[in-house]
Amino acid sequence: MKTRSSSVFAVLAVLGLSTPVRAGEVQVAVAANFTAPMQKIAAKFEKDTGHKAALSFGSTGKFYAQIKNGAPFEVLLAADDETPAKLGKEGFAIGASRFTYAIGxxxxxxxxxxxxxxxxxxxxxxxxxxxxxxxxxxxxxxxxxxxxxxxxxxxxxxxxxxxxxxxxxxxxxxxxxxxxxxxxxxxxxxxxxxxxxxxxxxxxxxxxHSPIRQDAVVLAKGKGNPAADALMKYLKSDAARAVIESYGYEP
The missing domain is CATH 3.40.190.10 (Periplasmic binding protein-like II)
Known part of the structure; x- marks a missing residue:
């Protein structure tokens, strides 16, 4: 005997429709200098994609230690480019995902x-x-x-x-x-x-002083999380870039 839900799915399939992708959440460690712009970006990100970014703010050095000690962060928005690179080499981040999101x-x-x-x-x-x-x-x-x-x-x-x-x-x-x-x-x-x-x-x-290149990277705990991938893509969007530049960062 078919259940009501299976019948609904059968109808959707006949009509060529698919069930909506379930929105996810990503745990993000954010360098303290990027607090204000990231709060705005996170709100736009949720509105535009349905995914939620749970934000934690602090120093890049402390985040590095916390990530190595098992903190549940899935994406790091650092205040430098050295820390994300180091985490990638040490196996705590997906090196290929790293890119510069702002120059401070x-x-x-x-x-x-x-x-x-x-x-x-x-x-x-x-x-x-x-x-x-x-x-x-x-x-x-x-x-x-x-x-x-x-x-x-x-x-x-x-x-x-x-x-x-x-x-x-x-x-x-x-x-x-x-x-x-x-x-x-x-x-x-x-x-x-x-x-x-x-x-x-x-x-x-x-x-x-040396350029303050601020890199983002998907951490090992974020591998396979669609919300983490969506956030990284969103940070490169025109909507995010407009916010970033409005706070005085160089593109």
Missing amino acids: RLVLWSAKAGFVDDKGAVLKQGAFDHLAIANPKLAPYGAAAVESLGKLGLLGSIEPRFVQGENIAQTFQFVSTGNAELGFVALSQVFEGGRLKSGSAWIVPASL
Whole structure:
């Protein structure tokens, strides 16, 4: 005896129709600097594909350790290109899936209007007690800040005034709350829609530090998950690119 559901499927088959693909979910580890754009992209991704991206934000260095220790992440959006490559070589990621989704920009920012000039001369003037940076051992933006200060010949004099954040999100918090008069953060944290959201800033010339190439990669736990593959494809779409560039990232 045929059940009601089998009869429905038989009718669908006769009509040439197929059952809808079930939407899935993907666990995504996202570099802290990419928080705001990824939240927007995830909402668009779910609306356009039906798949859901469950987001966790933090430092790339910590994610690396967590992934190696069995964390359930399926996709990594790193703040660098070295970590995804390393995970691929070590068997924790699908190397062939890796691509650069954004090139980040470093900015010296203060929550105070007029405090940071458009050439970064405030660094040489030294009229501040604290400068916030992300941990350079864990956060690529922190490493870029140290490299930039070194090329400017200011690292030795300014390093004693460092206030170090665990990641770029905490670094931004130090500056936004006034615990540090200024700090090196990601341009995406203070820039949206082609304009500075608040305070004053100097966009650090790209020539002062290594390119902040941010790579995405499907992790071993995401292999075979259609939602993971769909997200990687979506990050290359015009819809995602528009969001990414609106936050000041280079294409």
